[in-house]
Amino acid sequence: MNFLDKLRxxxxxxxxxxxxxxxxxxxSDQAKLIKLSKERSNLLDVVTAYDEYSNIMKNIEGNQEIIxxxxxxxxxxxxxxxxxxxxxxxxxxxxxxxxxxxxxxPQDDQDVILEIRAGxxxxxxxxxxxxxxxxxxxxxxxxxxxxxxxxxxxxxMGGIKEAVMAVRGNAIYGTLKYESGxxxxxxxxxxxxxxxxxxxxxxxxxxxxxxxxxxDIDMNDVRVDTYRASGAGGQHVNKTDSAIRxxxxxxxxxxxxxxxxSQMKNRQKALKVLKTRLYDQKLRExxxxxxxxxxxxxxxxxxxxxxxxxxxPQNRVTxxxxxLTLYNLSNIVAGDLHELIEKLQMAERTxxxxxx
Numbered sequence: 626m627n628f629l630d631k632l633r634x635x636x637x638x639x640x641x642x643x644x645x646x647x648x649x650x651x652x653s654d655q656a657k658l659i660k661l662s663k664e665r666s667n668l669l670d671v672v673t674a675y676d677e678y679s680n681i682m683k684n685i686e687g688n689q690e691i692i693x694x695x696x697x698x699x700x701x702x703x704x705x706x707x708x709x710x711x712x713x714x715x716x717x718x719x720x721x722x723x724x725x726x727x728x729x730x731p732q733d734d735q736d737v738i739l740e741i742r743a744g745x746x747x748x749x750x751x752x753x754x755x756x757x758x759x760x761x762x763x764x765x766x767x768x769x770x771x772x773x774x775x776x777x778x779x780x781x782m783g784g785i786k787e788a789v790m791a792v793r794g795n796a797i798y799g800t801l802k803y804e805s806g807x808x809x810x811x812x813x814x815x816x817x818x819x820x821x822x823x824x825x826x827x828x829x830x831x832x833x834x835x836x837x838x839x840x841d842i843d844m845n846d847v848r849v850d851t852y853r854a855s856g857a858g859g860q861h862v863n864k865t866d867s868a869i870r871x872x873x874x875x876x877x878x879x880x881x882x883x884x885x886x887s888q889m890k891n892r893q894k895a896l897k898v899l900k901t902r903l904y905d906q907k908l909r910e911x912x913x914x915x916x917x918x919x920x921x922x923x924x925x926x927x928x929x930x931x932x933x934x935x936x937x938p939q940n941r942v943t944x945x946x947x948x949l950t951l952y953n954l955s956n957i958v959a960g961d962l963h964e965l966i967e968k969l970q971m972a973e974r975t976x977x978x979x980x981x
Contacts, residue, residue, distance in 0.1 A: 632674070639668045732799075733798055737802075738790070738902075739829070741757050742786070751786060773793075800970075805829055811823070833901075847899070867888045869895045941954055947968060
């Protein structure tokens with residue numbers, strides 16, 4: 626199948642989805658409506674490119690007919706000039722279409738569980754982890770997505786030890802998956818009197834949120850503990866044992882949730898995070914098995930890799946995976962991750978195109 630046949634196939638599917646979305650039965654089925662809307666959104670770029678390509682081809686044919694007829698010299702010369710421009714546009718569009726048609730990661734459309742943990746660097750690492758939490762929270766707001774804080778473990782001086790959040794919206798994993806890895810910061814801590822730059826780190830893990838059908842957990846393998854939820858300084862949020870800690874005995878994975886006053890709600894959220902971590906573990910095992918065949922530029926299965934450095938004295942952010950350096954750190958930590966993520970997405974598409 627050549628790329629034109631593929632474009633026609635996508636166009637037909639797009640029209641089928643439009644018909645289905647106009648069906649009252651589909652409109653009343655929330656799950657199906659969301660699924661079809663996401664699929665339509667994913668096909669929109671391809672359909673737009675196909676329509677543009679069709680128009681260019683029609684114009685090329687029209688200009689060629691004028692040239693072949695040679696009835697008017699001036700008109701023929703104009704047609705020849707325009708034909709060259711149209712052929713150039715066609716070539717550029719064909720290259721763009723090849724990139725658009727690269728198969729997507731099947732998990733790209735899924736919602737995510739995003740985890741941030743302070744690493745090496747003491748109090749400064751906790752403060753940097755809090756900065757990352759604010760950065761992602763602001764980015765989610767700018768994208769119009771929904772964020773739900775599942776768990777937050779606070780540290781001293783306004784820092785955090787760990788944060789776990791759910792992010793929901795359109796194509797979340799395909800956007801945020803590049804954030805997994807070790808983030809390093811270089812700056813003068815507020816407590817540093819000599820003005821010496823310190824280096825500390827925090828880790829970020831982004832996992833596609835598991836759907837109930839994807840991970841089957843035997844609850845006999847899970848130890849559930851309840852405890853009293855607490856806030857900053859150890860002050861009790863409530864007087865009941867509403868917080869939940871789940872330990873998956875076969876893998877040793879531990880999750881906890883304390884943001885709700887209801888023990889049942891915390892239990893449901895903790896189980897969702899546990900399923901997501903088990904699902905993520907399964908995905909990483911599969912990725913490691915085929916890593917030699919894939920060798921993706923920006924999708925490393927090794928999450929211990931240092932992926933990015935935030936240098937405050939120089940207002941610089943460097944993404945080490947693609948050698949990208951930007952001098953707008955203040956905007957980036959305020960949530961403006963658009964350029965960074967677009968460059969990473971482009972690098973991944975280019976690598977996939979190169980590897981066929």
